[in-house]
Amino acid sequence: MDDGRDRMPARRDVRRELMSAAISLSLTTGFDETTVDEIARAAGVARRTFFRHFRTKEDAIFPDHDECLERVVAFLDAASPLRPPLLVIAEAAGIVLDMYVEDPDTAVKRYELTRRVPALREREIAATSRYQRAFTRYLGGRSDEATGDGAAGEAAPAGAKEPPVGPEVGPGVGGEAARLRHEVAAAAVVAAHNHVLRSWLRGGGRGDPRARLTSAMDEVTRALQPWADGRDASGDAHSDEVVVLVTTRRAPLWKIAEEIRNATGEPPS
Amino acid sequence: MDDGRDRMPARRDVRRELMSAAISLSLTTGFDETTVDEIARAAGVARRTFFRHFRTKEDAIFPDHDECLERVVAFLDAASPLRPPLLVIAEAAGIVLDMYVEDPDTAVKRYELTRRVPALREREIAATSRYQRAFTRYLGGRSDEATGDGAAGEAAPAGAKEPPVGPEVGPGVGGEAARLRHEVAAAAVVAAHNHVLRSWLRGGGRGDPRARLTSAMDEVTRALQPWADGRDASGDAHSDEVVVLVTTRRAPLWKIAEEIRNATGEPPS
DNA sequence: CCCGAAGTGTGCACTTAGTGCCTTATCGTA
DNA sequence: TACGATAAGGCACTAAGTGCACACTTCGGG
Numbered sequence: 032m033d034d035g036r037d038r039m040p041a042r043r044d045v046r047r048e049l050m051s052a053a054i055s056l057s058l059t060t061g062f063d064e065t066t067v068d069e070i071a072r073a074a075g076v077a078r079r080t081f082f083r084h085f086r087t088k089e090d091a092i093f094p095d096h097d098e099c100l101e102r103v104v105a106f107l108d109a110a111s112p113l114r115p116p117l118l119v120i121a122e123a124a125g126i127v128l129d130m131y132v133e134d135p136d137t138a139v140k141r142y143e144l145t146r147r148v149p150a151l152r153e154r155e156i157a158a159t160s161r162y163q164r165a166f167t168r169y170l171g172g173r174s175d176e177a178t179g180d181g182a183a184g185e186a187a188p189a190g191a192k193e194p195p196v197g198p199e200v201g202p203g204v205g206g207e208a209a210r211l212r213h214e215v216a217a218a219a220v221v222a223a224h225n226h227v228l229r230s231w232l233r234g235g236g237r238g239d240p241r242a243r244l245t246s247a248m249d250e251v252t253r254a255l256q257p258w259a260d261g262r263d264a265s266g267d268a269h270s271d272e273v274v275v276l277v278t279t280r281r282a283p284l285w286k287i288a289e290e291i292r293n294a295t296g297e298p299p300s
Numbered sequence: 301m302d303d304g305r306d307r308m309p310a311r312r313d314v315r316r317e318l319m320s321a322a323i324s325l326s327l328t329t330g331f332d333e334t335t336v337d338e339i340a341r342a343a344g345v346a347r348r349t350f351f352r353h354f355r356t357k358e359d360a361i362f363p364d365h366d367e368c369l370e371r372v373v374a375f376l377d378a379a380s381p382l383r384p385p386l387l388v389i390a391e392a393a394g395i396v397l398d399m400y401v402e403d404p405d406t407a408v409k410r411y412e413l414t415r416r417v418p419a420l421r422e423r424e425i426a427a428t429s430r431y432q433r434a435f436t437r438y439l440g441g442r443s444d445e446a447t448g449d450g451a452a453g454e455a456a457p458a459g460a461k462e463p464p465v466g467p468e469v470g471p472g473v474g475g476e477a478a479r480l481r482h483e484v485a486a487a488a489v490v491a492a493h494n495h496v497l498r499s500w501l502r503g504g505g506r507g508d509p510r511a512r513l514t515s516a517m518d519e520v521t522r523a524l525q526p527w528a529d530g531r532d533a534s535g536d537a538h539s540d541e542v543v544v545l546v547t548t549r550r551a552p553l554w555k556i557a558e559e560i561r562n563a564t565g566e567p568p569s
Numbered sequence: 570c571c572c573g574a575a576g577t578g579t580g581c582a583c584t585t586a587g588t589g590c591c592t593t594a595t596c597g598t599a
Numbered sequence: 600t601a602c603g604a605t606a607a608g609g610c611a612c613t614a615a616g617t618g619c620a621c622a623c624t625t626c627g628g629g
Contacts, residue, residue, distance in 0.1 A: 045577090045578090066613090066614065066615090067614080067615070067616090068614085076578070076579090077578065077579050077580075078579090078580095079578075079579055079580070079581090080577080080578050080579070082615090082616065082617080083577075083578075086616085087615080087616080088615070088616095152426075153422060153423075153425075153426040154422075156422075156425060156426055156429045157421075157422040157425055157426070160425045160429075207499065208519070210495065211492060211495045211496075211516055211519065212519075214491045214492070214494070214495045215488045215491045215492055215495075215520055215523070217491070218487040218488055218490065218491030219484045219487055219488050219491075221487065222483045222484045222486070222487030222488075223480060223483070223484055225483070226479065226480045226483045226484075227480075230476065247480055250477075250480065250481075251484055253526075254484070254523060254524060254526060254527055255523060258523055314606085314607090335584090335585065335586090336585080336586070336587090337585085345607075345608085346607070346608045346609075347608090347609095348607075348608055348609070348610090349606080349607055349608070351586085351587065351588080352606075352607070352608095355587085356586080356587080357586070357587095
């Protein structure tokens with residue numbers, strides 16, 4: 032659009048301009064047909080600058096997933112080990128949903144794009160699989176290895192050898208069988224989240240899908256109840272942590288609750 | 301390796317040679333560091349020939365997923381509507397596992413690659429998500445749209461308008477709630493499959509993981525039982541199909557079973 | 570007031586994935 | 600032996616992504 036003026040104000044948020052340029056151009060012209068040159072020119076910057084902000088062209092469409100994943104991981108790390116794990120990851124899924132709800136217009140546009148551009152679809156699937164992996168990890172299993180998306184370094188730490196696969200600790204005490212449950216539970220929560228999200232997006236991003244998410248999560252939790260019930264007996268996340276609280280008999284309940292919250296690392300917000 | 305000779309025998313299976321060249325070169329040199337030129341030269345063909353066989357460099361690493369997905373879809377299409385749907389998709393997952401088990405060495409090499417090359421990991425995640433979508437579709441919901449991976453043509457057929465989202469057929473008769481269950485069930489089955497598969501791959505691809513798959517599927521099915529129980533009352537896959545079988549009172553049970561199998565289009569194999 | 574340091578934007582050259590178009594070789598078949 | 604189909608090769612081209620050097624702005628400190 033406008034070529035060279037207004038370079039003084041709003042010097043920040045070149046990212047944002049690049050993102051919206053990428054989305055709108057891709058919506059009109061098609062993603063593959065839109066070159067990085069055109070996107071950069073539309074945002075009023077040079078081609079090289081585009082690649083300073085985004086590693087690939089696909090990244091420009093989903094600039095928020097990285098930060099959102101960090102928020103989710105932080106939330107999981109800070110969650111109290113006393114709370115039911117399924118509930119915690121359900122709430123974590125809510126964080127992801129919130130990211131979409133924050134900007135419904137962009138979310139719907141992105142959805143339109145992902146529906147017809149295979150490369151973007153794969154990109155988004157990969158993003159959701161990272162959330163799923165974070166959930167699995169939180170539930171106690173390291174699903175296969177690295178934390179993040181694996182910057183290609185990170186060889187498996189020698190010496191930390193997997194226990195022999197055959198004779199497990201016991202039949203369902205917390206080894207192989209527990210991991211299976213963790214992965215399935217994480218997948219179920221992610222699937223429920225995706226269902227609610229896509230249903231909302233198909234509807235044009237109107238209304239608030241948060242209620243639908245919680246009800247979907249309720250249903251999933253109910254189905255996975257038998258597994259969750261066995262979690263205290265089997266090896267669960269944080270099962271080796273102990274909380275010791277010293278207080279006085281005169282302390283009110285809310286004070287005790289607060290102490291527990293502090294001790295278990297829940298965020299003070 | 302050998303440069304120009306032996307162009308007469310084994311003229312077929314250039315694909316196979318390209319694939320193994322791509323895998324072994326990527327394992328030694330690294331995937332990103334290996335150029336298509338090198339792969340083609342190692343397989344004794346020209347660069348252009350590589351792209352005749354594979355659309356992208358990543359495709360050369362996973363040449364079987366397309367065909368396997370077709371087999372899975374064919375299996376699902378041919379499955380008798382009288383059988384429990386969860387069992388059917390569990391068996392379909394077995395087809396996928398079989399593909400890996402067929403060639404354990406290659407499978408383990410591929411796993412090694414996917415562990416350290418993000419691009420390949422995304423590729424495989426996308427592949428499994430296609431299976432998941434096929435499962436969801438079979439269970440009755442079309443999760444969001446197209447059948448295959450969408451060759452970028454395929455605009456939404458005008459006129460086939462979605463029914464209004466708000467007033468569904470009824471509260472849980474087979475609309476929104478049923479779709480949620482379908483997606484979660486598909487995700488759970490895929491997660492269980494992936495768990496067994498990765499566990500087997502981590503163990504070096506030794507032994508037969510089929511038994512572990514069925515036991516994992518048993519567990520998943522057990523957890524999803526309450527959902528599956530309601531399937532007859534709600535709108536299930538094939539619920540609008542009717543099978544009429546005329547036979548004689550003297551017919552043995554196995555004969556009747558065979559007739560049903562034929563009538564419902566199960567493969568005769 | 571001047572001077573580095575750090576961050577951000579630019580230009581340029583380069584590698585490589587992927588495509589389109591046309592030519593060539595090979596093979597089965599009439 | 601000729602012919603048509605299919606696989607392969609050659610060649611030129613577009614565009615993504617990278618490395619490098621350079622310019623400009625903004626601080627903060629002497």
